[in-house]
Amino acid sequence: MIPVHHLAGKDIALFGLGGSGLVTARALAAGGARVDVWDDNEASVAMAEELGLTAIDLRDADMSRYAAMVVAPGVPLTHPTPHWCVVRARQAGIPVIGDVELFVNEREALCPAAPFVAITGTNGKSTTTALISHVLKECGMDVQMGGNIGRPVLDLEEFTEDRVYVVEMSSYQIDLTPSLAPDIGVMMNLSPDHLDRHGSMENYASIKERIVKAARLAVVGVDDEFSAAIAQRRAESGEPVELISCPGPVGCGVYAKDGKVIEVFDEEQIVVADLSSSNTLRGSHNGQNASAAVAVCAALGLEPDEISRGLASFPGLAHRLMPVAEAGKVLFVNDSKATNAEAAAHGLTAFDRIYWIAGGRPKGGGISSLKACFPKVVKAYLIGEAAEEFEQELAGFVETHKFGSLKMAVDAAARDAARDKSSEAVVLLSPACASFDQFRSFEIRGDVFVNAAVAAAKMLKDEGAR
DSSP states (O other): OOOOGGGTTOEEEEEOOSHHHHHHHHHHHHTTOEEEEEOSOHHHHHHHHHTTOEEOOTTTSOGGGOSEEEEOTTSOSSSSOOOHHHHHHHHHTOOEEOHHHHHHHHHHHHOTTSOEEEEEOSSSHHHHHHHHHHHHHHTTOEEEEEETTSSOGGGSOOOOTTEEEEEEOOHHHHHTOTTOOOSEEEEOOOOSOSHHHHSSHHHHHHHHHHHHHTOSEEEEEOSSHHHHHHHHHHHHHTOOEEEEESSOOOSSEEEEETTEEEEEETTEEEEEEEOTTOSTTOSHHHHHHHHHHHHHHHHTTOOHHHHHHHHHTOOOBTTBSEEEEEETTEEEEEOTTOOSHHHHHHHHHHOSSEEEEEESBOOTTTTGGGGGGGGGEEEEEEESTTHHHHHHHHTTTSEEEEOSSHHHHHHHHHHHHHTOOSSOEEEEEOOSSBSTTTOSSHHHHHHHHHHHHHHHHHHHHHHHHO
């Protein structure tokens, strides 16, 4: 844990007692702050009290005595309406911040030399964060990985000058981190997402841009118009920026083309890695992820051959295009993290014969943007609230079937894929939807798929042995 010493002796209000909220409260208390916590969920408040935290209903508290209001990332700041705790804090004139802001300020106060890499983007940020961390660790570096990828930043090991912090950040977290100034800020890509929270694409993009504005080095994707505009503004400011692209090329930075990752420096092009035989970095989107990882790792001092070995040994990110079972020519791939159409497109372009499991709680826009991928889909197996909507969008393009459970969809897809005459048939869970109609998280949805896939693969093997 990283105790938050720079607020020692201060009164702090904290709202939101999920996993990161409890860690944040404990880190503040460990650093000497007086912390009052609250949550709209009574069970969460009771759990905090059992852990020895001081719970006070912040609706009735005197806000003027607090130095800051620390809130969980999911607490709305503006849209659709500000949460009541945000309104109360603003009325009292106290800052509303998140746990990454505490992390940033503690690093600046105690150990500003500790390398800090911050990564964001609509898609690919988790894989890129995990990939950077893996490559650095493989080269013997002391790496701490956290943030939006799962482990709260204040739960990481304490700062030292040779310990690298690789932090994934959502737009929600960036919005709560006004002092964000990483050594390396990575902006992967931008497409419409979370607009119910941010109000417009322009506002969403401006929040994301903060990750590179004060960074010593900006690494920015240029494959969409919003990110390309961010890269241009950074270049016009005269501050260092490296471009990443797939399929490239770029003038200065890293790009991926035809499975190769190529670094461009002073007009010299160096092939750093060949991903064509990689199962865990398959697909053009992983070319962009790998390009970002190469740019970051090179900036941190690694040599091309070291980076290449790290990329080659990457085991993949759980729930993101992860092969989980195999039965002869049938490959089962878990892409549960694909919670929107843009993310699902990466899975649909990575394979040629797809038995696609999709659906869940739909997001705006449906799957009409995926029409170019429909020829690769042999059949679609639809689940959840989006089943009827997706069935209508796929009509005339792809044969569809609706199922009441994910397991039923997996079993049906497995049997159909086993009859496919091609050399590889892929049962792909890439939902293009949130999980919340049937599962508490995309991770749980992915775990259910994995269990069903393993069982289905065994079924196919047993039937083949008869």
